[in-house]
Each structure stands twice: as structure tokens, then as C-alpha cells.
Amino acid sequence: MVQVAVMGYGVVGSGVVEVLTQHVESIAKRTKEEIAIKYILDIRDFPDSPFQDKFTKNFEDILNDDEVKVVAEVMGGVNPAYDFTKRCLEKGKSVVTSNKELVATKGAELLKIAKENNVNYLFEASVGGGIPIIRPLSQCLAANDVIEIAGILNGTTNFILTKMIRENMSFEDALAMAQRLGYAERNPAADIEGHDASRKICILASLAYGRHVYPEYVNTQGITKITLEDVAYASSWGGVIKLIGQVKRLEDNTLDITVEPMLIEKNSQLANVDDVFNGILVRGDSTGDVVFYGKGAGKLPTASAVVADIMDCVKHLNKRKYLDWADGDGSIVKPYPETKYPVYIRAESDYDKQTVMSKVSDLFTNARAIVRANAEDKEIAFVTDDMTVNSQLEAIEALEKEGIKVLSKIRISDL
Amino acid sequence: MVQVAVMGYGVVGSGVVEVLTQHVESIAKRTKEEIAIKYILDIRDFPDSPFQDKFTKNFEDILNDDEVKVVAEVMGGVNPAYDFTKRCLEKGKSVVTSNKELVATKGAELLKIAKENNVNYLFEASVGGGIPIIRPLSQCLAANDVIEIAGILNGTTNFILTKMIRENMSFEDALAMAQRLGYAERNPAADIEGHDASRKICILASLAYGRHVYPEYVNTQGITKITLEDVAYASSWGGVIKLIGQVKRLEDNTLDITVEPMLIEKNSQLANVDDVFNGILVRGDSTGDVVFYGKGAGKLPTASAVVADIMDCVKHLNKRKYLDWADGDGSIVKPYPETKYPVYIRAESDYDKQTVMSKVSDLFTNARAIVRANAEDKEIAFVTDDMTVNSQLEAIEALEKEGIKVLSKIRISDL
Numbered sequence: 001m002v003q004v005a006v007m008g009y010g011v012v013g014s015g016v017v018e019v020l021t022q023h024v025e026s027i028a029k030r031t032k033e034e035i036a037i038k039y040i041l042d043i044r045d046f047p048d049s050p051f052q053d054k055f056t057k058n059f060e061d062i063l064n065d066d067e068v069k070v071v072a073e074v075m076g077g078v079n080p081a082y083d084f085t086k087r088c089l090e091k092g093k094s095v096v097t098s099n100k101e102l103v104a105t106k107g108a109e110l111l112k113i114a115k116e117n118n119v120n121y122l123f124e125a126s127v128g129g130g131i132p133i134i135r136p137l138s139q140c141l142a143a144n145d146v147i148e149i150a151g152i153l154n155g156t157t158n159f160i161l162t163k164m165i166r167e168n169m170s171f172e173d174a175l176a177m178a179q180r181l182g183y184a185e186r187n188p189a190a191d192i193e194g195h196d197a198s199r200k201i202c203i204l205a206s207l208a209y210g211r212h213v214y215p216e217y218v219n220t221q222g223i224t225k226i227t228l229e230d231v232a233y234a235s236s237w238g239g240v241i242k243l244i245g246q247v248k249r250l251e252d253n254t255l256d257i258t259v260e261p262m263l264i265e266k267n268s269q270l271a272n273v274d275d276v277f278n279g280i281l282v283r284g285d286s287t288g289d290v291v292f293y294g295k296g297a298g299k300l301p302t303a304s305a306v307v308a309d310i311m312d313c314v315k316h317l318n319k320r321k322y323l324d325w326a327d328g329d330g331s332i333v334k335p336y337p338e339t340k341y342p343v344y345i346r347a348e349s350d351y352d353k354q355t356v357m358s359k360v361s362d363l364f365t366n367a368r369a370i371v372r373a374n375a376e377d378k379e380i381a382f383v384t385d386d387m388t389v390n391s392q393l394e395a396i397e398a399l400e401k402e403g404i405k406v407l408s409k410i411r412i413s414d415l
Numbered sequence: 416m417v418q419v420a421v422m423g424y425g426v427v428g429s430g431v432v433e434v435l436t437q438h439v440e441s442i443a444k445r446t447k448e449e450i451a452i453k454y455i456l457d458i459r460d461f462p463d464s465p466f467q468d469k470f471t472k473n474f475e476d477i478l479n480d481d482e483v484k485v486v487a488e489v490m491g492g493v494n495p496a497y498d499f500t501k502r503c504l505e506k507g508k509s510v511v512t513s514n515k516e517l518v519a520t521k522g523a524e525l526l527k528i529a530k531e532n533n534v535n536y537l538f539e540a541s542v543g544g545g546i547p548i549i550r551p552l553s554q555c556l557a558a559n560d561v562i563e564i565a566g567i568l569n570g571t572t573n574f575i576l577t578k579m580i581r582e583n584m585s586f587e588d589a590l591a592m593a594q595r596l597g598y599a600e601r602n603p604a605a606d607i608e609g610h611d612a613s614r615k616i617c618i619l620a621s622l623a624y625g626r627h628v629y630p631e632y633v634n635t636q637g638i639t640k641i642t643l644e645d646v647a648y649a650s651s652w653g654g655v656i657k658l659i660g661q662v663k664r665l666e667d668n669t670l671d672i673t674v675e676p677m678l679i680e681k682n683s684q685l686a687n688v689d690d691v692f693n694g695i696l697v698r699g700d701s702t703g704d705v706v707f708y709g710k711g712a713g714k715l716p717t718a719s720a721v722v723a724d725i726m727d728c729v730k731h732l733n734k735r736k737y738l739d740w741a742d743g744d745g746s747i748v749k750p751y752p753e754t755k756y757p758v759y760i761r762a763e764s765d766y767d768k769q770t771v772m773s774k775v776s777d778l779f780t781n782a783r784a785i786v787r788a789n790a791e792d793k794e795i796a797f798v799t800d801d802m803t804v805n806s807q808l809e810a811i812e813a814l815e816k817e818g819i820k821v822l823s824k825i826r827i828s829d830l
Binding site: 140 | 430434435438441442444445446447539544545546547550551554555556557558559560625684687699701702703704705706707708709710713715716718719720722723725726727730734737
């Protein structure tokens, strides 16, 4: 019998308790050990909970109980989760988590502390909810050099974009609907501004390339500026707009890492990942493209990933898993202005279209106009070949000096 | 430095040697050990190979060399792979393999021998080539009760069906093309008769449900009887025909396990898995549907999965991974005639359509006619609701007594 503690009794935490108690026999069979919950930490009261006797408001109860071998940190946020995690690891307890913010900002340090104390720090649930991705990436694809990872990593924004694409719903209406359905928080900033996806691509990049990539070095744009006009142009171009978290290793060994909306061709594996689903593509030098698909969030999917990590820790008490990366700094990331990609641009002006396209052609690499039905006369849109972000911005500035106003600029993906 | 041996220098074996030698540094970094190939076993000569000094024709060289800790068995077939694997495990060497035939027919026994000798027997490459599935199923989804697994597990047949669906190519022409492109063997029986897919679903079922399911208990049909008429009816019904390996746990705790062509709705996650790609859907009670997608075969994808297993063995020398299942017998499988599903049937007769459909309606549960363009007058097709296979066959017999000849009968999937 192994005793565990669950810190945080929110959506994921209550799911962890549910999965652990409802699968108690099959879990015992697979781990060869029964797993029992000794404590649930939460500052709130849950008078109607059947787990009354397990609740505590005092973290020290967990910390100082040597019987507790594994702790699930499902509180979210950096504080106090960081402090609690650190102290548990230092006390020789393994910690598992769904807390992507903490892993993305403190992962290297916490992994190091885990190593020093011969315990494990696992976080399968931090990316892709119930979709297996951390273990496949670190173990099954270990014999590959990872060329690229690209994913739809945030279900809320994917739901909003799907509504915009499929039902021509405005961003505001789609967001309101996501909030009504419980897919978006009342304060949706972490999702719609891209921070959630940014944390996840940082975790995947750190794992794939062995050095911690911090969110502060990652260009992060959300979907708040995407309009139905852009959606229509993407469609006539032959694709869809998706919020993509992406990392690839460049020839100079720096990483092109970004979270931003991208135009994706319709026949790409990620183009059909819709609604609240997540899809993650890993391009290995040996294995080619492998795609993982499923619900990226939600109580039970995420909880089941946390519990799988608990089971792994129980099977590896006093043995180290080889999940590990070194600390890193900004030098491993290519400065975003120097990254290079083709771009879609939408603009408006009072010139006739031919005049605009002639000016555009002078400034952008191989610009081709694209059209949509019911466009206003003064609207124009085009796509280019590869240009650095710097040269895109210079060209846009020059265009605006000519009185042509740029309304949208969206990266075109090579997926 | 850990010494390994590779048994079999065919497509996969030469790929394993290539991946091990070309990634030697990154592999050493990840396993904290350098991995060196000491022997390559093959009865053939490879005078031009740069690995001349490693070749041996004598299995005993490997068996009796205590320096060899891990052996990759990539010979294929049951004999002599079974004997070699058994003896290596008994000698305290871990074995990894891509040999689905051996795992499907001797898995329980070999896993038991591995356990008794405190070594590992790993086979990530046996299903899905380079797609991670064995580890995700046994570890990441461990906290789930697996409700169902369904997959496109064989790239060759999927290529043939894709050509039939997309280009209206006949089965024979598509097979010939697959052979020309090297996707199908000169003797394609194992692929087109469904045996390859059957071995793979047996492995997945054994892993998910904890008891060995042998291929002999699995209803196994290939795609040789699928015609372009069926493809056209599937399309007008709103789907495609795919060769699916599927297992689900029934209420009486037996398994409905089968390999057969199925009609799949167009919006199913597996309907768009085309060409030589594989897709595997795992439905868990907590995590919902998770889909794994990628190239299911090929030299480097498969080899990289074998090498990932080698790396895992090197990291777990003298430690057991928890990959394990008990022996099983036919009693865990629902007899196929008692399984229940809706079915598509194509028939011909000289009666007028109304007369035929009236006879059909008397015999089949909720039969609905479906149509296709350019059908001959005497052709008729319909789909039903759930019926046991037994009652389907009885109804077909009665129909044929009335002079209505049944040409095709294909399961309709609930995916």
C-alpha cells in the first residue's frame, strides 16, 4: 500500500480523487501496489464530500508525513505550488503535476532537485491533457532527432476558431459561447492571448532539445486580432487559421519557437483538428511525422494522465525516471525578428488594386494577390514567400507610408 | 558502454544499425551510456558492408557473450526467432523486437521468461512501426479502463483501399501498384488476408486487457473481396471502407475482437487515415478518444522504435519494466457468430426492387436501401441495424433461397 496526497481540489484535483478511487482495483493490479489517498489539501471546505477525513488545510501535514511517497500537485499557478513542490521533492517525495505554468517556468530547477533527491517529477498531464505526449516524446521517439514539433495546444482557442471558420461566428460571439459552455474562463486572457499554448510548447521544446526554454523568450501572439475576413481569405487560399505552438531547430542550432495564429493548408494533419480537441505533430528524422490527437483538457482526461504518473512513480519508488533537461537561457532561441517565413497580409487603401499590387510587389518577396467573395473595393490581400520578420515589418512600414493600411499579418505554416 | 547484438540484417535490421550508428552521441546523452553494436547475426554475406567485423552466422556467439546485454530480434517469423529469443532471455539478456508474429503467438510465454530472469522483453515496433502505441497504452493510459481499441494497422491494405476509393482503381491494379512501389510483398497474403493486422490487434488487446489473445481466436478477414461497387455504396452511405482491427470489452467481460473491412463514417477520426499511414484510436473511460497517427511501417520509422526500446533496456538493466500479461485462451473471446453489429449487404436478383426490398425487410432488422450512380438494374444494396452474425447468415441463406444472390456483406463500424 502506497500513500499519496492530492494538493488542490479543483476540477483536476477532484478528478484525480475520482479516478484513483473508482479504478482502485485495476490500478492495484497494474502497479502491484494498492494506492491510497491519505490527504487532500485545499483551503476551502467541502462539507458534503465523502472524503471528509482526508482534507487538510495545512501543507505541513503532507510534508512531514513520511508515509506519503507521492504527491499530486494540481493547484495550478506558480505560488505556492513552486514552494510546495520543491519542499516535497527535498523531503524525498515524488511529485506529479498538471501545472504547465510551473513546469514551464521552473521545470529545470525542479527536475534538478528531483534528481538530487533520487525522486521523480513527472508532468504528462501538463501538455495535451489526456493525450500521451511527454512519455512518447521522451521514450518512444528517443532514437530520433526531433526536427520539429507543432501543435494545436489550446482547446479553448481552437473551439473559438472552429466556430469562426465553420459557422462564420465573430470572435466575440465565439468567445462568449466558449464561456457559456465552460470551455473558457471568465478571464480568458491566458487562453486567447496564447500564454497557455506558450507554456506547453516550452515544455515540449525543453524535452525535445534538452535545455529549458522559458516562455519569456517565446514570441507569443493570441487570436484576438483574427477577423472573419482573414478566415475567408485563408479559405480561398486553401486552408484554415489555427493557433499553433511550434518549435524547430535551425541550422545554426538555435530554435525557431513561437506561438501564433498560422495559415495551415487544408490537407495538413492539423487542419482537421477541430473544436476543443488538441493535435500535436512531432517530426522525427527517422520516424517522419507522428500525430497525437485527443481532448487536450477536461477533468477526467487530465486527471487520468496525473494518475498514470502517480502509478509510474509508485512503480519507480527510489528509482529515477530519465526525464531531464538542463537549464537554458535566451541564447538558444532565435530572436523572433530574425525568423523567416512566408506571410499573409490584408490591407486597405483608396488606390486601385493594380497600383497597390505594384507597390506591394516592390516591397514583398513574390507577393501574390488572393481574393474573397464580397470583399470591399478598397480591401486587398496577398501572400508572400519567405521573408524575415524584420523585412516584413520594414515592408509594411514602407507600404503604410504610401497610404496603404495593413490590417492583418499572419504567418503561413509549412506544415 | 553497453554492448548489443542485432539479429537479422534485413530492412529493419539494417535500419537499426543505421539509427544506432548515426545517432550514437545523442543516444549516449539520453541513456547516459554509449551503446555499441558487437554482433550482427545473418546467414547471408554482406561483403560491402562497413560493419564487416560485426557479422556472425553463429547465434551462439551472441548467446555466450556475457558482454551482450541487449539483443534486437528483427528477423521476423516464429522460427528460429522464438528459440533465439527464449535462450537470450534465459541467459539474462533483454530482448527487443519488431516481430509481431512472434509477440502475437508467443508473447505471454516470452514475457513470463523475461520476468523470471529479471530482464525485459519490449516490442514497441511490433505495432504501428514508428508510432508510439505500446508504451502510451501501457503507461500513459494506465489509469483508464480501455473501452475499445480500433485501428488501421496495416499500411499495405490501406494504400490499396485508398487507391480504390480515391482513384477508382480495381483491387488487382492497386495491389500491383503497391507491389511495384515496394509496399506489398511478392506474396502479399499476410497483408491482404488480414493476418498482419490480426497479430497487431492481438498484441494491443493482450496489453489492454491483461490476458493473451491468440490470433487463432480472432475473426480475420482481408480485403480481397472488396469491389469498386462496395466502395461506391460506402460513399453514398456517407463513408469509406477501411480494414479495421478492433477490440472491445463486452458487458459479459468477453472481448469482441476482429479484423475485417468496415464501413466507417466520413467524419470518423480514422476515415481520413490514408495511403500507407496507420491510425490507432484508443477509447478510455476517463480520457475519451485518443488517436495516434503516422507511418506504420518502413525501415527507419520501425528501426527507430526498436532503438528506443534498446535505449529503454539499457536504462533498465537489471530492472523490470512492467510490461506484462497473463496467458489466455479462447474463453475470453466472444465467438464471432454471436457478435452483433449493423451490416451493409449488396445483392442481385431478377425481381424488381420493391419486391426484393420487401423480402429483405422481412428478414433483416430495419433494412434501408442505399443507391449508387450507374448501378445495374438487378443490383440492390441496403444497410441494417444491429444483428448477430448468426442471424445475418440465416437471413442471407433465406434470401438466397428466394433467388436473391448476396455478393457482399461488410460490417458497419460504430466509430
